[in-house]
Amino acid sequence: MTELEVDIAGIRMRNPTMLASGILNETGRSMVDVTKAGAGAVVTKSVGLEPREGHPNPCVVELECGLINAMGLPNPGIDAYLEEVAVAQGSGVPVIGSVFGGSEDEIAEVAKRMASAGVAAVELNLSCPHAEGLGAEIGSTPDMVESICKAVKASVDVPIFAKLTPNTSSIASLASAAEEGGADGIVAINTLRAMAICPELGRPILSNRFGGLSGKAVRAVGVRCVYEIFDAVTIPIIGVGGVTTSNDALEYIMAGATAVQMGTAIWSEGAGVFSDVCDGLGEFMKANGYGSVEEMKGIAHR
Amino acid sequence: MPIDSGVRVFVITEQVDETPTIRTVHLDGSMHAQPGQFVMVWVPGKDEFPMSISYPGERFGITYKIVGEGTRHLSIMRPGEKIGVRGPYGKGYSIEGESILVVAGGTGMAALAPMVEQAVASSASVDVVLGARTQSELLFRTRCERAGAAVHITTDDGSDGSKGLATDKAKELLEAGDHDMMYTCGPERMIVGLLELSRTTVVPMQASLERYMKCGIGVCDSCAIDGKHVCVDGPVFSHEVLSKLSDLGRTRLNTSGGRIPID
Numbered sequence: 001m002t003e004l005e006v007d008i009a010g011i012r013m014r015n016p017t018m019l020a021s022g023i024l025n026e027t028g029r030s031m032v033d034v035t036k037a038g039a040g041a042v043v044t045k046s047v048g049l050e051p052r053e054g055h056p057n058p059c060v061v062e063l064e065c066g067l068i069n070a071m072g073l074p075n076p077g078i079d080a081y082l083e084e085v086a087v088a089q090g091s092g093v094p095v096i097g098s099v100f101g102g103s104e105d106e107i108a109e110v111a112k113r114m115a116s117a118g119v120a121a122v123e124l125n126l127s128c129p130h131a132e133g134l135g136a137e138i139g140s141t142p143d144m145v146e147s148i149c150k151a152v153k154a155s156v157d158v159p160i161f162a163k164l165t166p167n168t169s170s171i172a173s174l175a176s177a178a179e180e181g182g183a184d185g186i187v188a189i190n191t192l193r194a195m196a197i198c199p200e201l202g203r204p205i206l207s208n209r210f211g212g213l214s215g216k217a218v219r220a221v222g223v224r225c226v227y228e229i230f231d232a233v234t235i236p237i238i239g240v241g242g243v244t245t246s247n248d249a250l251e252y253i254m255a256g257a258t259a260v261q262m263g264t265a266i267w268s269e270g271a272g273v274f275s276d277v278c279d280g281l282g283e284f285m286k287a288n289g290y291g292s293v294e295e296m297k298g299i300a301h302r
Numbered sequence: 303m304p305i306d307s308g309v310r311v312f313v314i315t316e317q318v319d320e321t322p323t324i325r326t327v328h329l330d331g332s333m334h335a336q337p338g339q340f341v342m343v344w345v346p347g348k349d350e351f352p353m354s355i356s357y358p359g360e361r362f363g364i365t366y367k368i369v370g371e372g373t374r375h376l377s378i379m380r381p382g383e384k385i386g387v388r389g390p391y392g393k394g395y396s397i398e399g400e401s402i403l404v405v406a407g408g409t410g411m412a413a414l415a416p417m418v419e420q421a422v423a424s425s426a427s428v429d430v431v432l433g434a435r436t437q438s439e440l441l442f443r444t445r446c447e448r449a450g451a452a453v454h455i456t457t458d459d460g461s462d463g464s465k466g467l468a469t470d471k472a473k474e475l476l477e478a479g480d481h482d483m484m485y486t487c488g489p490e491r492m493i494v495g496l497l498e499l500s501r502t503t504v505v506p507m508q509a510s511l512e513r514y515m516k517c518g519i520g521v522c523d524s525c526a527i528d529g530k531h532v533c534v535d536g537p538v539f540s541h542e543v544l545s546k547l548s549d550l551g552r553t554r555l556n557t558s559g560g561r562i563p564i565d
Binding site for chain 1: 306307308309311342344346347349350351384386388516517518519520521522523524526528529531555556557558559560561
């Protein structure tokens with residue numbers, strides 16, 4: 001094992017960086033290109049049972065500190081999307097299939113079809129903050145999270161990761177519930193519910209009014225969430241939210257994450273951010289005498 | 303003061319009918335952009351969509367055809383009303399060559415007109431092939447002539463110029479002339495035809511592509527074409543890139559990200 005390799009629920013990754021769901025993953029070819037840029041794994045776009053157009057434009061706002069988006073889970077439906085998944089799998093790095101649904105049965109069904117494509121794991125989107133009846137609306141209480149994880153666990157035989165919302169009073173309780181329900185890993189955090197208003201027009205910019213904030217602005221929240229989750233569960237954690245530099249990745253790892261996902265950083269830095277973060281991690285580990293990512297995991301809890 | 307949302311608000315100063323189906327909206331501010339770059343136009347409460355900048359600089363304007371709810375609503379907005387704009391985005395035309403051929407189909411001329419003006423101003427000799435369904439739909443003919451380009455007209459119904467396709471006229475001019483660069487924007491099947499001409503005549507080309515777009519900033523993957531993104535890698539692509547795009551002229555993504563054939 002080289003120093004950057006990590007193992008999450010039995011999935012071996014060449015480095016601890018992953019493409020986050022929702023960015024450059026509508027097509028298989030784009031996901032392959034992200035792996036060429038250095039990502040150790042890719043998460044697909046979140047897909048549901050049926051095609052869905054998502055919200056009308058405008059669905060993104062560019063802030064200096066990040067993005068607010070309200071895409072609204074557009075996707076072509078799981079059956080059509082499996083074609084793109086197959087292309088992504090040609091990259092040779094683990095592909096994690098992200099799924100959403102309006103009920104535990106529906107999520108379990110989408111997960112089952114996703115798993116049939118041979119993905120390394122399934123990520124459950126229990127946290128999208130801008131789609132009615134989906135995402136965070138069915139994943140905001142521990143009971144819901146536990147029963148959805150149980151239902152999915154019973155329908156697939158690959159690891160399942162629960163992606164949780166920070167828009168709650170206790171993300172640690174959600175994480176414990178996911179572990180109780182059989183989840184093999186926690187992904188934290190999804191975007192923070194947010195809004196932008198155009199003063200000259202006197203109205204919200206997003207057609208959906210509300211969206212989810214990502215990027216540098218949310219990193220400190222994400223690190224805090226991972227830190228709290230690490231104290232609450234024994235399953236591995238994947239940190240997401242504003243990772244843009246190797247230092248950001250180190251914060252998540254030392255808070256307790258085994259790996260990190262990046263999305264908005266591609267907008268601000270380009271896809272080269274994956275190899276930059278990995279290079280920086282390698283240099284830091286060498287300079288500070290760490291032999292593996294695992295050695296650094298959670299050390300901020302000492 | 304920089305606006306921390308990316309959205310600049312402009313007041314509509316004028317709407318000009320260019321043809322029976324194409325209008326230009328002029329706005330009360332400047333937009334400095336390369337020819338071929340685009341902006342995301344937000345019609346408040348209706349839609350936001352990508353439009354190429356047909357008038358960059360001080361008299362900022364965009365030229366549009368009514369194709370959906372957003373453009374239909376834009377067309378009934380009056381001077382004094384406000385719209386939001388993000389951009390300019392993407393990579394425009396790189397103006398090079400001493401003898402250039404510009405091939406425009408339909409509203410494609412909206413993206414090409416600033417490029418024609420800039421090329422003529424930099425002393426290039428410019429042939430423009432302007433194709434439309436019928437005479438009344440020819441866009442920016444006078445504008446190109448006034449700039450100093452030689453304009454060659456083709457119409458589907460033969461009501462003006464040669465009856466037939468813009469690609470046929472382009473072939474004739476390429477074979478007879480000494481062009482060292484070709485620029486185009488228009489229907490994708492025309493671009494595919496011109497790419498083949500570019501290959502056989504060994505005249506390099508740059509073409510502006512169109513895809514359904516959501517974010518406009520290279521994150522959502524809606525405008526992906528073989529891993530390239532029309533919003534940030536394009537909309538203008540060189541023939542080297544175009545010739546490697548297996549989806550060109552064949553498939554595109556719909557609003558839900560499903561693959562559909564290009565007609």
